[in-house]
Amino acid sequence: MKPLSAVMPALSFSLALGLSLVSTVVMAEGVSLPIDTLHSRISLPNVSPANSALANRGAYVARTADCMACHREDYSGGVPIETPIGNIYSTNITPSKKYGIGNYTEADLKKALRKGRAPGHQIYPAMPYPSYHGLTDDDVSALFAYFQTVPIVDKPPEKTTHLPFPLNIRSLMLAWNVINVPSTENRSGLTQTQQRGEYLVNNLEHCGTCHTPRNLTQGLDKDRYLSGAPLGKWFAPNITPDNDTGIGRWSEMDIVTYLRTGTLDKHAYAGGPMAEAVAHSTRYLTDEDLIAMASYLKVVPAIKTDDYLIPVNISRLPQPVSNSITYNLLEQKDYLAQAKTNAVTSANNSGLNINSPKDLYLANCASCHGVDGYAQPDARYASIVGLSSIRRVKPDALVGVIAFGAKGAFNTAPKMPGFSKDLSPAQIASITNYVRVTFGGLPNSDVSAADVTRVIKEKS
Ligand code: HEC
Ligand code: HEC
Ligand code: HEC
Incomplete structure (x- = not known):
């Protein structure tokens, strides 16, 4: 006979996650938020009534831990993780006995996740085990049950890691682990909600692997926790509650909205790596979990960096050209045609391919971002009005995006x-x-x- 949880997995799953149909969310501090201001959560594609409640809880844990971002949607692996010592490729973690983790016991998975120790070899910290170190036994059990339900991919990843000597000596990681694991510390005096938020931010979601600067050994620098760090061609900004350089001026609801949708009107748009974190992970989280993270991010120590944000001066921002989509598009078409003509004429006349800043913007950018910066209304491009990335004292992030482009996971339209x-x-x-x-x-x-020139050189 099947246990009750297998007969009614959907029900027990919702109970386990607290997804009850209440219309208000009451936070530990007693503030209550109407649920209709939260964009509703998308249902989990990897949850199935055919699986046990434990496996389905594991599907949610895998979302919160963002395993897919690195191991691919089908967990077949082969994604390069850029590190200072070279690319490290993720592995196949489907239940394939030959190429995946089909021979793992639950204890093996626990060791791999918490200690970076796979059966027979040490794992490189491109796999965020310094963060997963704090995973609870319950969450590891749920992950183990879930990964047994994942369809088997019976082939090796297309690419595998080949590091030169001595970096290929995996046991060197044992010394590194002594200094750098765990990668975070637990704070005292947190409410229950904030403790859940801390567990999500530090351990499951591993936000610090991108947002915390690195120490000399490439571990996370605990003294500069979440204060912003360069990330390949991107920059992961300061997300401590500092008012001038971090997200101190964001309300908890702002943080929730951003993590749910990837955008915050006139403030931020998740491009590149953050878009992937939202697309694979944070948009699937329960309201309770997003609120817990937001509540926790409000109480971590505020760190001021030299990358000041210039506050949005709403009165200086442009108004959308028109509310009427058709009119707007026609008007933009004229602007663009004009800009392209100007560009060609002045290039011909001066022999230099340099035009007025406005014409350069119109000719190169407005076809996607609109003449008014609010984006072409019928295409799902980013509105760039007021974004924090363009209001930094350091223009590096913006220059990087213009020089190298952006490939977010949200757009079906051209990148x-x-x-x-x-x-x-x-x-x-x-x-x-x-x-x-x-x-x-x-x-x-x-x-x-x-x-x-400097930014292009640094990021190339
Ligand atoms: C930030 C990227 C990243 C995330 C997120 C990530 N992994 Fe990994 N994982 C890797 C990389 C890279 C490797 C290979 C490391 C190596 O070659 O030493 C790896 C290796 C592993 C291994 C070891 C396989 C073996 O036997 O060698 C397991 C198990 C694993 N990951 C499971 C998971 C699970 C489960 C999650 C989510 C809870 C997850 N990973 C999330 C990057 C990631
Ligand atoms: C894979 C790397 C990565 C991970 C993981 C990640 N972020 Fe980000 N995050 C970024 C990058 C890069 C940006 C800048 C996005 C842009 O400008 O398009 C960003 C932007 C943000 C912003 C906007 C800040 C601003 O001033 O505009 C917030 C808030 C944020 N992240 C919070 C989080 C939280 C909370 C987590 C964990 C749940 C997280 N991030 C995980 C890379 C990451
Ligand atoms: C083909 C369409 C297209 C063109 C042309 C284009 N962009 Fe973008 N841009 C996008 C999309 C789409 C995004 C959102 C990132 C994503 O998810 O891919 C974006 C994002 C941005 C961002 C936000 C980056 C961040 O994450 O903070 C800025 C700023 C930006 N573009 C500026 C420009 C400028 C300036 C130009 C002209 C030099 C330009 N774009 C040309 C499509 C375009």
């Missing part, structure tokens, strides 16, 4: 191309200044061609 080949550093500088002043509301901006 944002990089312009470092087609535009000169002077032209990119000129567009950068135009975007910061016009759409960021900055009083002025003096990014130079030399700044652009």
Whole structure:
């Protein structure tokens, strides 16, 4: 006979996650948020009534731990993780006995996740075991049950890790682990909600692997916890509650909205790596879990960095050109045609391919972001008005996006191309200044061609 939980998995799953149909969410502090201001949560594609309640809880835990971001949607592996010592490729973690983790016991999985020790070899910390170190026994059991239900992919990943000697000596990691595991500390004096938030932020979601700067050994620098770090061609900003350089001015609801949808009107748009974290993980979380993370992020120590944010000056931001989509598009078409003609004429006349900043923006960017920065209304491109990435004192993140493009997981439309080949550093500088002043509301901006050259060199 099947246990009750197998007969009514959907019910026990909702109970386990607290997904009851209540219309208000009451937080530990007694603040209550109407649920209709929260964008509703998308149902989990990897949950099935055919599986046990434990396995389905594991499907949720796998979402909160974002395993898919690195091991692929089908867990077949082969995704490169860029590290200073070279690319490390994720592995097949389907239940294949030959190529995956089909021979793992629950104890093996626990050791792999918490200690970075797979049967027979040490795992590189490109796999975030320094964060997973704090996983509870219950969550490991749920993950174990879930991974047994995942369809088997019976082949090796397309690419595997080949590091040169001595970096290929995996046991070197044992010394590294002594210094860097666990990667975070637990705070005292937290409410129950905040404790759940801490567990999510530090252990499951491992937010710090991107947002915390690294120490000399490439472990997480606990003294600069969540204060922002470069990430390949991107920059993961300061998410401590500092008002001037972090997200201190965001309300808890702002944080929840951003993690649920990847956007926060006139503040932030998740592109690149953050878009992937939202797409694979945070948008699937329960309201309770998102609120717990937001509540926790409000009480971590505020750290001020030198990357100041210029607050949004709403009065300086442009108004949307028109509310009427058809009219808007026609108007934008005229602007673009004009801008392209201007670009060609002035290039011909001057022999230099440099035009007015506005024309450069219109010719290269407005077809996606709109003449007014609010994005083409019928395409799902990003509105760039007011974004924090264009209001930083350091223009590096914005220059990086223009030079190298963005590939977020949200858009079915064409991705944002990089312009470092087609535009000169002077032209990119000129567009950068135009975007910061016009759409960021900055009083002025003096990014130079030399700044652009430096950023391109640093990020290449
Ligand atoms: C940030 C990227 C990343 C995330 C997130 C991630 N992994 Fe990994 N994982 C890797 C990489 C890279 C490797 C291979 C490391 C190596 O070669 O030493 C790996 C290896 C593993 C291994 C070892 C396989 C073996 O036998 O060698 C297991 C098990 C594993 N991951 C499970 C998981 C599970 C379960 C999750 C989610 C809870 C997860 N991983 C999340 C990157 C990631
Ligand atoms: C894989 C790396 C990565 C992970 C994991 C990650 N982030 Fe991010 N995050 C980024 C990057 C990069 C940006 C900048 C996005 C942009 O400008 O498009 C960002 C932006 C943000 C912002 C917007 C800040 C601002 O000022 O605009 C917030 C808030 C945020 N992340 C919170 C989180 C939280 C909370 C977690 C864990 C649940 C998390 N992030 C996990 C890389 C990451
Ligand atoms: C083909 C369409 C397209 C063009 C052309 C384009 N973009 Fe984008 N841009 C996008 C999309 C789509 C995103 C959102 C990122 C994503 O999810 O891929 C984006 C994101 C951005 C962001 C937000 C980055 C962040 O995460 O904070 C900025 C700023 C930006 N673009 C500026 C520009 C500028 C300036 C130009 C012209 C030099 C330009 N874009 C040209 C499509 C485009």
